[in-house]
Amino acid sequence: MTESLGELLGRLSALKGGEVASYIPQLAKADPDDFGIAITSMAGRRYKVGKADTPFTIQSVSKPFVYALALSDLGPEEMLRRVGAEPSGEAFNAISLEPHTGRPANPMVNAGAIATTALVRAADPGARSARILDRLSAFAGRRLDHDEEVYASESASGDRNRALAYLMRAAGSLVDDPYAVTDTYFRQCAVRVTAADLAVMAATLATGGLNPVTGERVVSQLVATRTLAVMATCGMYDGAGEWLLNVGLPAKSGVAGGLIACSPGRFGVAVYSPPLDAEGNSVRGVAALTEMSSRYALHLMHVPVHMTATVTDTVRAARSGREHDPARTAVLDARPIVVIGAQGDLEFTETEQLLAAVERAAEAAPGAIVLDLTAVTAVGAGPATMVEGTLKDLERRGLRVAVAVQQPFLDQVDGPPGRWTATRDEAVAWCEDRLLEDAG
Amino acid sequence: MTESLGELLGRLSALKGGEVASYIPQLAKADPDDFGIAITSMAGRRYKVGKADTPFTIQSVSKPFVYALALSDLGPEEMLRRVGAEPSGEAFNAISLEPHTGRPANPMVNAGAIATTALVRAADPGARSARILDRLSAFAGRRLDHDEEVYASESASGDRNRALAYLMRAAGSLVDDPYAVTDTYFRQCAVRVTAADLAVMAATLATGGLNPVTGERVVSQLVATRTLAVMATCGMYDGAGEWLLNVGLPAKSGVAGGLIACSPGRFGVAVYSPPLDAEGNSVRGVAALTEMSSRYALHLMHVPVHMTATVTDTVRAARSGREHDPARTAVLDARPIVVIGAQGDLEFTETEQLLAAVERAAEAAPGAIVLDLTAVTAVGAGPATMVEGTLKDLERRGLRVAVAVQQPFLDQVDGPPGRWTATRDEAVAWCEDRLLEDAG
């Protein structure tokens, strides 16, 4: 991993072009040659190359995290009522309020970000700033702080953001004092991070809200999912569509040169390189993520190629290792037990394959069906529901059903005792007992 | 599957509201109670409930498929140069041309769809209409036809679309005759399909371009990926952001009541129900997809929970079943062979776990490393590259490396003969031989 990143970093260091942000002197001081990349995996392993420990201000990269925080406070309906989720196709500082309601278009443009900051629950502006810093720290897995100089400069040049806040209060979409809210927003933007920090923060969204390094659940799966969705459509300003076309990952950039992307269920990545393109995104950051997406096949719409079958074997008339007398044997001969084995991860596609095999087996009207899922390595929440539905349907049709799964799965189910077992043989034995009971 | 869909259809049939499109009489004749749902899985299995075989006109649902066709003809760079990929945040018939270039915003709004139609390679308008019908048929897996009455009516009321075409020719983003191009577009919209057809068409995009029913490769993986990305950001008109937030699937709707969604790598789904909401999307279609996304956990940003380990076992000093003399045994004792076993699908996350284990093993400076991947069920293209890179790196560091994989994988590799084997024992044996050679 590290070599792969190192090779990428070395090659893209040669990429020149772009301008360091200069609207405040503190940002203009950044070294245009600084370049670092960091990745944090789902397992919490951390990889970094180059200037991944150089501190800079988080700026707009704070937006998705503060959105996740406000979304946790308000819930999805209320959040959507206050801040929209539509790509505005406009620049980051666009004036894009919905007619009549004054609702900002989305939380990734400044107006929406300021409104979002104001929605973070807190007793007063000081407490709000403290809470935001605390939660950003939870995402990062270490205690962060503010860059007071950058904060002071942002505040001194923040009239456009103040204008947005006054506009929103005039339109009724902001109730707090506009001056105080923008001040909190400037503090939020001035939180100091490194690429290594941002990679952990991005990974926390990519895992569904669980910081993979500290193990802390920072936000719920629902909040993480919605935050990633908003980043996917609104995160890259007016180039959101082309970004999703070419890179295919939820992402967010900041004017200080930070850029994060999240590969749901895979990892979080962060790049730090101050020179920005015309849209305000880090030039090397965009190049690095474009190449990584292609190299590792990370595009959200990319379809992985499955080369092996989910269903491994089907035994038409199985018997447990136990001995039976002839009467019982006759019963079991009349109502055979079909065993279907499966392997690998059960997501929608695999489950659908498995259940199609189950249905074919059930059509021959056996006495029982055993699913041997002991070689199955994962079951998604949706697929689990699909399996459950099929089991109930089979039982309605008079069949006996048992399932063998690995211990971690077994710990989670609470079906009728005995139906869920740890081995194929136990499952078959349980079915035999039921069929014999049925025969009375 | 079918029961699950049947339950959904029954429940949502009670959902009233919305208006059948009435801008032309032919559409107004549709029965507002018609309601059908169809799913086609990656394996080509087809499920359908309700009026899934009732014919209607494809209308705007044709847009992503004709986009895929033009994209195949032009390649991604040229296609993007001609038609953008940015969500316009506007209604389907918006006038949204890029200043200076006249490039339409994206292929899902009418202007972009008309420009896209004009880019389909053909000798003349008649041939273009024929080719479009032919390729839509390939997506559907059966021969489709036109609804001539709807075509005639669309043409009679098509002034706004003609205006868009004239505007584009004036702006230089369209070179063909505007009147003829819009005529072709009206024919494309009047292609007659059923929900069952649309499900196969959607599934063909979801599989990466391979029709799962007929087995025909209709477009490339790259074309399918990009088409899905454009559907994700631009497919639901001015509600694209909220759709991706709530449903999280690439989708496209048509004014006749059709609505498709694609779950990449899982399935294609289509709903037919004529009453439309204010944005022009099928009311029951939106409800059905929202519920399916939630029920089956299909949201693109949803993170599946992996419950079992990828790495199954690590043997610190493995030996093959073969006998060795003491001298050879001493050589092998000095340079032990470490075996690492893995199971399940190897996507980015699992591969990263596996390679982290490999790296830990390599740090103890053994003589060889054997990867036992015989329980591995799938390897993504990106992960395969990651594994290859690590193997080469280990060899550069003086270690011997062998890999045991299932036969389907073995058929695909063309590494040094012998290094790739079908069993763990063979791999260990191969390493023993190499280590003995090294020892001279």
Add this chain to the structure above:
Amino acid sequence: MTESLGELLGRLSALKGGEVASYIPQLAKADPDDFGIAITSMAGRRYKVGKADTPFTIQSVSKPFVYALALSDLGPEEMLRRVGAEPSGEAFNAISLEPHTGRPANPMVNAGAIATTALVRAADPGARSARILDRLSAFAGRRLDHDEEVYASESASGDRNRALAYLMRAAGSLVDDPYAVTDTYFRQCAVRVTAADLAVMAATLATGGLNPVTGERVVSQLVATRTLAVMATCGMYDGAGEWLLNVGLPAKSGVAGGLIACSPGRFGVAVYSPPLDAEGNSVRGVAALTEMSSRYALHLMHVPVHMTATVTDTVRAARSGREHDPARTAVLDARPIVVIGAQGDLEFTETEQLLAAVERAAEAAPGAIVLDLTAVTAVGAGPATMVEGTLKDLERRGLRVAVAVQQPFLDQVDGPPGRWTATRDEAVAWCEDRLLEDAG
């Protein structure tokens, strides 16, 4: 006049800059050094210098004249219902239709001009083109014709205008065939004129609709007034406000280099010079009109300085030259006749001054008041009403009133016989008779 214009022409010939329109080859062929100025006065006198007889196509300068024609056909309410009168602050070819109605913003942008052309009453497109040419000829005072080459070229490059027409039919603000209407519009733009022609056309609007050269009433005063008002706010495209600020005259320019301005009640002026500025207005035309407005104090908002009094004399107890006996003399002594003389033009201001003097005289309760207006040179319609109202009020208060005016005015009034006279003495005599009757 001619020397003054000649001096201006000579000086501004040195003004370079601007580009000859080149979107069609026929316009690009124009000689950038061609420069002519023409003025037509209210009395129909014509002044011209430079290339004032060089033919070119009228282009957008046709817009106000065709608007006047359609306005004559429809009347003001219906015309306003079909085409607005708001400055759009946009370029000439902007797409500026009112939401919901599709009504174009004003008749000076292309969309509004095309809609206006379609409103000209005619049996068919051919008749409409013929009628437009006929009425433009009436404005010009000579038979005009088309430049067929320019027409053909405009038609070949007219897609944007066709798009506007299709958009309007789609929106319901145009009912005719869009292709045919734009064709008529292209013919209208290709009418061939000279600066000398345009000066007569402009003068016809400036006189209130009467061609001052031919004496033909081309349109009504109401139509001319409204046409000038629309030119004032919408005639110079997106620079209308600054134009009215600096030049202060209704104006209209064309892409072939023509530019007209109207000074209501004074004259019409036309300039021909092909190089255009960024807004599409003739560079030398703008410069010439700016200077003329300033030099001759033509700004609509400029307040003329009146240096002499309106009221010339007041005679407290006037007598006619006739002899009266003592009894009668006593009657007249008791009810004296006050004469108030006035001079010059009676517009609002002068009339208000005059009537204030009348009011002061009436407060002394004389027997009669005589207005001697024989030195008055003009009376506006509004002021005439004001005078009438005061006369009636005086009579209601018991005073006798007579008015002496010059013969042209006398020919127009139809008051009680005798009260309106041609000399001061006759008026006084008439009052004496009435006062004696009253006493009698």
Add this chain to the structure above:
Amino acid sequence: MTESLGELLGRLSALKGGEVASYIPQLAKADPDDFGIAITSMAGRRYKVGKADTPFTIQSVSKPFVYALALSDLGPEEMLRRVGAEPSGEAFNAISLEPHTGRPANPMVNAGAIATTALVRAADPGARSARILDRLSAFAGRRLDHDEEVYASESASGDRNRALAYLMRAAGSLVDDPYAVTDTYFRQCAVRVTAADLAVMAATLATGGLNPVTGERVVSQLVATRTLAVMATCGMYDGAGEWLLNVGLPAKSGVAGGLIACSPGRFGVAVYSPPLDAEGNSVRGVAALTEMSSRYALHLMHVPVHMTATVTDTVRAARSGREHDPARTAVLDARPIVVIGAQGDLEFTETEQLLAAVERAAEAAPGAIVLDLTAVTAVGAGPATMVEGTLKDLERRGLRVAVAVQQPFLDQVDGPPGRWTATRDEAVAWCEDRLLEDAG
């Protein structure tokens, strides 16, 4: 005048509809039945009917007057560089800043009005408020004051205006503290006036900047002209075009129910009636002005009808009353003196008529030309220049020229002594002397 206004007031009192502004409680308290009209003439005479002395806050009617003040401070070029003059076609509180410069569209929308307020020269905000109040008082001709309650309420609900100010400082088009500038603006809007005051203020603009009641020159003619031009195109918000079409007078309305209009060179009028239409203009105010414009023929584009000739007589060979000997007589016979008499006001049209007569006379090559302008009542600045030019041209061609004018004109000229005289005979005598000298 008063009866005419009284009749109008009585009739329009029956006009209901519209809503009293209610965004702050102080405005909502206004009596919807209050209705007053006031006119101030060029001579400073004041007419008023109804509630013309009821105080209310000036609100947006302050905008043109403060614009005139800032324009006086900065001059026309700098003023235009800071605040545009284009109609924005938008509501009064639109966000309409020019891209790149941040320049507001015009001084009649709030953004432009706030920027204009900031341009009034003053040492600090307090001094600026004091100076604005002082100059508004000069326009009104009496000491005005603030309504402190309205001011406090406006300030409490002024977020949108603050937003505009912050936006402008962010864009670089405002340098002052946004909070302080909007405070000054709120004070300006809270100045208390009556309809009678506003009529004097409007009349001061209509006279060219001279308060006709107090005789104070408040602003220059240039400033008044430009202010009226901006009112004409931008004063009635998004209905500016239709207003100019129907009413044809520069005007400005305020949300408290005030509405002014200016008839240049004629009068200022003000209406007070609180109920507002959807555009925020006083319902009865609009109705009253529409009717007055029509009744008194005040439309700027209306062409007055001149019924008498400017040129009264032409004498082909004039002689003074003096005796000459035969030799001298022969000289004068050989070079006859032509006298041309004129009457009335000499504006552009009349002057052009006069000079055309002069030119015809000059073509017969006489010795001298005498212009007898003793019956002329006014000469505009432009026409004076035209006459001067012609005189010089005649002298260049060898003719002698003299002019007889009334004493007020004579006091203003500084030509060669003797050439300008008070009577026709003196002028002829002067020419005789010159012709004899020439022969001498």
